[in-house]
Amino acid sequence: MYGIVKTHKECGHVSLEEVPKPVIADVHDVLVEVHSAAICGSDLHAYEYIPSYQSFMKVPVVLGHECSGIVVGVGKDVTEFKIGDRVMGESNIYCGKCKNCREGNTHICEHNLMRGLTTDGVMREYVVFGEKNLHHVPSNLSFSEGAAAQAATVSVHGVLRRFNISVGSTVIVTGVGIIGLVAAQLARLCGAGNVTVVGTDADMATRMPIAESLGFHTLNCQKQSIGEYLQDSIGDKADYVIECSGAGSAIDAIPTYIRKGGEALLLGLPGREVSFKFADIIRSEINIRTAYTSTWKDYEETLHLLGSGAMSIAPMIKEYSLNKVEEAFEAGVSKTVLKPVFKFK
Ligand SMILES: [Zn+2]
Ligand SMILES: [Zn+2]
Numbered sequence: 001m002y003g004i005v006k007t008h009k010e011c012g013h014v015s016l017e018e019v020p021k022p023v024i025a026d027v028h029d030v031l032v033e034v035h036s037a038a039i040c041g042s043d044l045h046a047y048e049y050i051p052s053y054q055s056f057m058k059v060p061v062v063l064g065h066e067c068s069g070i071v072v073g074v075g076k077d078v079t080e081f082k083i084g085d086r087v088m089g090e091s092n093i094y095c096g097k098c099k100n101c102r103e104g105n106t107h108i109c110e111h112n113l114m115r116g117l118t119t120d121g122v123m124r125e126y127v128v129f130g131e132k133n134l135h136h137v138p139s140n141l142s143f144s145e146g147a148a149a150q151a152a153t154v155s156v157h158g159v160l161r162r163f164n165i166s167v168g169s170t171v172i173v174t175g176v177g178i179i180g181l182v183a184a185q186l187a188r189l190c191g192a193g194n195v196t197v198v199g200t201d202a203d204m205a206t207r208m209p210i211a212e213s214l215g216f217h218t219l220n221c222q223k224q225s226i227g228e229y230l231q232d233s234i235g236d237k238a239d240y241v242i243e244c245s246g247a248g249s250a251i252d253a254i255p256t257y258i259r260k261g262g263e264a265l266l267l268g269l270p271g272r273e274v275s276f277k278f279a280d281i282i283r284s285e286i287n288i289r290t291a292y293t294s295t296w297k298d299y300e301e302t303l304h305l306l307g308s309g310a311m312s313i314a315p316m317i318k319e320y321s322l323n324k325v326e327e328a329f330e331a332g333v334s335k336t337v338l339k340p341v342f343k344f345k
């Protein structure tokens with residue numbers, strides 16, 4: 001069978017390679033025939049082999065942690081899934097034994113294995129999941145939506161578990177990827193009165209039109225600062241920011257436009273070290289929250305919100321066949337496509 005493999009410790013070098021077919025090894029294992037596998041920001045970082053990934057990622061590695069497909073085999077003690085079920089799997093493999101896991105915080109397991117980075121990922125024809133890490137995909141979602149839903153779970157974890165947006169508030173979302181656009185939709189679902197999605201020149205061609213089609217105010221912060229924009233539009237500062245870009249300049253600017261006592265949720269992972277003006281943060285008593293990946297409950301809620309139509313990721317997806325591997329990664333790197341997804345079937 002085939003998989004999409006990062007073959008060398010250099011930028012690029014991602015190709016379709018012959019890889020061994022996984023087998024059911026545990027009574028709780030489920031064998032999934034992959035139909036769609038999505039490219040995430042971390043896959044792009046792995047593709048580019050950026051410095052902060054070189055210390056921990058294994059090469060060669062099958063890339064990817066976002067997939068969906070059909071159950072084609074089950075271990076003898078599996079009860080929640082049967083052959084033919086439409087499913088999507090979780091991105092991380094947790095130990096279940098450390099203190100965080102025992103407290104239900106499996107997303108910050110001390111011994112987490114990250115599919116597609118520290119262990120072989122899901123961009124391959126078949127993959128095995130433990131039953132406890134698998135979820136049913138609602139029948140009205142495509143396989144590609146089921147795969148990309150993994151990215152949306154990160155926003156659900158951040159906004160619904162780690163943040164507390166009050167009704168009628170003003171929310172700024174920085175970063176126009178899938179995590180930002182889902183976070184913006186969640187802020188609206190929480191009753192925010194005013195949600196603005198903020199991007200840069202690079203987002204204007206394809207990403208901003210999607211933000212606008214979802215009904216959000218948008219701002220190019222290279223044309224006008226967020227503080228000026230807020231002063232012009234509402235005559236006040238923002239109550240909340242959800243930072244999804246990971247850009248140092250975006251993180252650095254937070255104290256300039258959040259009101260005293262406001263809150264910031266940091267979801268975007270910086271690719272390099274960033275500075276933070278802590279004196280301003282402290283004097284304004286701005287609450288900083290962080291969020292990273294997601295738990296079983298976040299996956300279930302994400303799939304429910306997508307299946308019910310309360311939020312949408314379909315406009316963000318572009319599907320690629322397996323003979324366009326490099327083209328799909330380059331489209332992701334250049335930001336010309338928001339969410340490239342490989343069709344395996
Ligand atoms: Zn653990
Ligand atoms: Zn992801």
